[in-house]
Amino acid sequence: MAVIPVALAGRDYEVHVGPDLLDRTMELARPFIEALARPRKVPVVADREARRYHGERLERSLASGGREIAWYDIEPGERSKSWAELERLTDWLLSLGVTRGEHVFALGGGVVGDLTGFACAILKRGCGFVQLPTTLLAQVDSSVGGKTAINTAAGKNLIGAFHQASLVLADLSTLETLPPRELRAGYAEVLKYGVLGDTAFFDWLADHGAAALTLEPEALEHAVATSVAAKARIVAEDERETTGRRALLNLGHTFGHALEAQTGFSDRLLHGEGVALGMVLAARYSARRGDLSSQDAERITRAVDAAGLPAEIAALGLNCTGAALVEHMLHDKKMAAGTLPFILLRGIGDAYLARDVELSDVAAFLDEQMRAH
Numbered sequence: 434m435a436v437i438p439v440a441l442a443g444r445d446y447e448v449h450v451g452p453d454l455l456d457r458t459m460e461l462a463r464p465f466i467e468a469l470a471r472p473r474k475v476p477v478v479a480d481r482e483a484r485r486y487h488g489e490r491l492e493r494s495l496a497s498g499g500r501e502i503a504w505y506d507i508e509p510g511e512r513s514k515s516w517a518e519l520e521r522l523t524d525w526l527l528s529l530g531v532t533r534g535e536h537v538f539a540l541g542g543g544v545v546g547d548l549t550g551f552a553c554a555i556l557k558r559g560c561g562f563v564q565l566p567t568t569l570l571a572q573v574d575s576s577v578g579g580k581t582a583i584n585t586a587a588g589k590n591l592i593g594a595f596h597q598a599s600l601v602l603a604d605l606s607t608l609e610t611l612p613p614r615e616l617r618a619g620y621a622e623v624l625k626y627g628v629l630g631d632t633a634f635f636d637w638l639a640d641h642g643a644a645a646l647t648l649e650p651e652a653l654e655h656a657v658a659t660s661v662a663a664k665a666r667i668v669a670e671d672e673r674e675t676t677g678r679r680a681l682l683n684l685g686h687t688f689g690h691a692l693e694a695q696t697g698f699s700d701r702l703l704h705g706e707g708v709a710l711g712m713v714l715a716a717r718y719s720a721r722r723g724d725l726s727s728q729d730a731e732r733i734t735r736a737v738d739a740a741g742l743p744a745e746i747a748a749l750g751l752n753c754t755g756a757a758l759v760e761h762m763l764h765d766k767k768m769a770a771g772t773l774p775f776i777l778l779r780g781i782g783d784a785y786l787a788r789d790v791e792l793s794d795v796a797a798f799l800d801e802q803m804r805a806h
């Protein structure tokens with residue numbers, strides 16, 4: 434098991450990465466469980482599927498400490514990150530009498546983590562929560578760093594708060610029940626950490642990424658722990674995304690967001706798939722500007738393709754113009770005061786925030802990409 438500290442003054446916490454951690458929840462999360470006066474039940478908000486696969490293990494572990502669970506089920510899917518679900522969940526937590534010094538547990542992927550985290554941020558002006566992420570994407574990205582949110586008609590994640598968990602237990606065994614396509618989509622975020630800031634990790638993934646994707650224990654633990662450590666470092670430097678450092682984590686996301694929006698945020702393109710293809714586009718656009726060598730852009734494309742992730746926008750068969758995709762980007766919340774920042778690359782492991790990108794140039798580039806290949 435790897436233990437990665439997230440160093441935030443006064444709110445530092447640990448992310449544990451390893452197999453079978455849910456079976457050890459009582460031992461690893463004891464202080465947070467014991468804070469709840471007996472005989473009250475431990476509140477666990479769970480994705481319905483995650484509860485089906487892993488609920489019993491969690492129940493057994495807590496039972497070893499004489500504790501029972503009060504379950505709250507969430508329907509899988511982004512639609513659960515809604516005002517209506519937030520209202521139901523906070524009402525439920527209030528009905529249990531959860532207080533500020535107590536902790537709520539979130540079992541599932543990004544949807545459950547984001548919704549529960551936000552509910553905990555506003556419940557009595559903030560109670561504690563523990564993340565038990567069960568998807569690769571949640572383990573390497575959304576469960577770490579304190580971004581919590583719901584979606585509204587105006588867009589995704591537009592209502593939310595920074596609220597850090599008190600502990601994250603990333604149980605690698607949960608990935609065994611994850612559909613392969615979702616595993617690959619989560620792997621896009623793993624690859625992202627190599628591309629944005631760690632050449633050695635990028636090279637390691639070229640040799641061992643396939644083993645991680647087949648859940649070979651050592652390779653998987655190294656891939657997840659290295660990703661979490663990269664994210665923890667960046668979050669500790671720029672928790673609220675004010676210096677531009679944390680914005681680097683959005684590599685691939687501006688292009689990816691446009692593709693997700695154009696495909697209706699549907700199964701046609703999962704978030705991680707959009708990020709993977711977005712990363713290729715960011716690399717190729719960086720090469721087109723003369724910032725990145727075409728060889729490095731090609732290596733990134735090959736890494737995405739080798740993981741079974743989409744690397745060519747033309748293959749999506751989008752029936753739109755580059756300008757229409759740029760229009761989607763403008764609706765992304767990352768747009769600051771009229772400029773659209775892009776995360777671009779000077780090399781593999783060397784991402785930077787570019788504020789001088791001409792949107793007409795991006796549209797022309799996307800038109801070229803949609804015609805090419």
Ligand code: GLY
Binds near residue numbers: 577578580679682
């Ligand atoms: N997923 C990007 C961030 O946490 O900042």
